[in-house]
Amino acid sequence: MGEPERNDGLPGMAESYWVATSPETGFPPLDGDGRVDVTVIGGGIAGITTAFLLKRAGLTVALLDADRIVKGATGYTTAKITSLHRLIYRDLIDRDLIDRDLIDRFGSTKARQYADANQAGIEMIASLVREYNIPCSFKRKPAYTYAESEDSRDLVAAEVDAARSLHLPAAFVDDVPLPGRTYGAVILENQAQFHPRNYLLLLAGHLPGEGSYIFEMTRALGIEELDDGVRVRTDRGLLSSDYAVLATHYPIYDRPGSYFARMRASRSYALGIRIDEPFPEGIFINADGPVHSWRSQPAASDSELVIVTGEAHGTGKVTDTRAHYRRLDEYARSVYPERIVDYHWSAQDYITADRVPYIGPLAEGHNRVFVATGFGKWGMAAGTAAGMILADLIRGRASPWAEVFDPARFGEQPEYPGWVQKSLQSVGGTIEVNASWFDREVATIPPREGKVIETDGQKVAVYRDGHATLHTLDPTCMHMACTVAWNNAEKSWDCPCHGSRYDAYGRVIGSPTVKDLAGKEVVRR
CATH class of the missing domain: 2.102.10.10 (Rieske [2Fe-2S] iron-sulphur domain)
Known part of the structure; x- marks a missing residue:
């Protein structure tokens, strides 16, 4: 009984471009019991960054992945490294934009923490690329959130004001260098893009040794919290450590029973296409309505792959998922009539109740188990920031951004259904x-x-x-x-x-x- 063939009748290779154009890994599985200072569960950008920073600080770390590292959400991202997350800052600042009975908005102080953390994530990636000379096509690009209607133009203008009030170098521009009619955009300069697997595989290569490990094909099954540490039970043995980090997209260990009610899963779709003209300089996403996101990527033989994403829906809420690829293809054709589809893939993301990730102790009273989840399709800068925050917290140091991401911010926890x-x-x-x-x-x-x-x-x-x-x-x-x-x-x-x-x-x-x-x-x- 093997894996089912992907016979979906869609154009292009049924694979993420990042996975298709990067080397396979072959780290061993866990073989028996062991002990390290910190066990990190999940081999995406948040998990690898956390493990890397902890080892660099002198701790021993075991990184676990149920499959091969960087083949989960991070391997299927659009890989935009940006602090401009569609229209986020006007919502974070303005308490009247959402039902106050559902969540408590953040205000300008915490919104500034959100912005600063993401900007720091960008600069951390840039610094590591320089320091380790990582060949991952890292390139600075301006990020645009553009209006597709006059109504959206007002939303974009409000986002500019909100972002600037948080000291982000945002500006409003009338001209957006995309084909088709637009009505202005918020632009944030000096953002970036990269090849996420090439970046993370090189970082991961620095983990094994000196008491630290990567264990692939090792599924974490549960966590036991002790007075002086934690034990992670896997299908290959037990790992004991002082702390554990859950960077598994959705926490596999939800002891307080709270995360099931505080996040929703969303799938979205991507096409890697070739067009007959140079793609504009920048990374782009529309401001309102169904998401349309664009970026380009240097490809083989000095060519260029254009990545267009959209067609999001709740996971498991749609059975004819092929229709979403077809509609995305129709949209891409409406913008670039002459195009060839080389790749198609889909991704799953978790979106929190207030659109801000959960980064920090799992819950009140669970201070040896930490979590990083709910990145809401913006996990490159924020996932890197999560590694920085968790590395500080585990080492007993204060983080200037921890407060806004604190998973305990909702207070009372819902009961786990009996x-x-x-x-x-x-x-x-x-x-x-x-x-x-x-x-x-x-x-x-x-x-x-x-x-x-x-x-x-x-x-x-x-x-x-x-x-x-x-x-x-x-x-x-x-x-x-x-x-x-x-x-x-x-x-x-x-x-x-x-x-x-x-x-x-x-x-x-x-x-x-x-x-x-x-x-x-x-x-x-």
């Missing part, structure tokens, strides 16, 4: 079906496609592989007992509640779940 554990204890087993009805239902499933079908109040997830063999699973997500949905572009089962993802055969490919889907036997009558 029915979840009971539901998970009853997964799997058998389901009785009417034979003729079942045959009719599964006859509609083409090869390499899946579907959740229901009879007498019971559900079964069915996947037909390339040999026409049916594989039946319990569609109950092993995180919090929601029902997964089929994703026809990625050939995966996706959870609409918290973003857990499984391959076509039910094996975990994305947290917060750490357990595979249970099998479900179909008994025909």
Whole structure:
């Protein structure tokens, strides 16, 4: 039983450009028990930066990844390194722009911390690229958030005022160097872009040795908090340490039971295209409505790849995900009629209730377990800042930006639903079906496609592989007992509640779940 073939009928290679154009890694799995000063779980930009800075400060670190490093969210990003996050600063400052009963807005002091942290993240990346001579196509670029209508123009003008009040060097410009009609933009100079895997793989190469390690193909299953440290239980052994960092996109350990109610998972889509003209100088995103994001990337033989992204939706809320690629392609064609699609890929991000990441102690009273999550599609500068903040906090040093990102900022924690554990204890087993009805239902499933079908109040997830063999699973997500949905572009089962993802055969490919889907036997009558 192998991985399902990606036969999605879409143009271009079904792969992230960053993954396709960077070397594979081969770090060993954990083999037995061990001890380090800090265990970092998650091999993306937040995890690797945290581990790198801690080791450079003299601590021993073990970095764990359930797969290969930089093949999660960071490997599927657009890789814009910027503090200009669409329209963020006017919202952070103005308490009247959102329901006060839902969240407490931040005001100018904390908004300044947010801006300063992201600017510091940019400069940290630039500094490490220079210091270690990292060949990652790092380049300074102006960032634009542009208006596509007169109404959006007012929003953009307000963002300029808000950003400037926080001492960001923002300006309003009437002319945006993109094809098509625009109505002005906020511009922030001296932002950047890079090849994220080439950058992070070189940083990661400095981790192993002197008591520090990278363990790939090692899934963290849980954390036990002790008076004098933590124990991380994995499928390969136990790691003991003074502290643990959860940089797993969504925390795999949610002991307070709060994160499930404070973040939502979102998928978005990207195309790597070639056009017959030079791409404008800059990185771009529209201000309002469905997201349209643009940047270019130097490619092989002095050519240029243009990356366009958009078509976001809640994870697991859409089954015909191929349609989102097609609509994104139609939009790209409307801007650049002459284009060739070389790559297509999708990414998953978590968005917090107030659009600000959670970086710091997991929760009040959990000061040996730290978290970095909820970057809301802006994880390059903010993920680097997260590494800087966590490295300071773990070393007992104050961080000038920690307050705005504090995960405890919401106060009272929601209760973990009591029915979840009971539901998970009853997964799997058998389901009785009417034979003729079942045959009719599964006859509609083409090869390499899946579907959740229901009879007498019971559900079964069915996947037909390339040999026409049916594989039946319990569609109950092993995180919090929601029902997964089929994703026809990625050939995966996706959870609409918290973003857990499984391959076509039910094996975990994305947290917060750490357990595979249970099998479900179909008994025909």
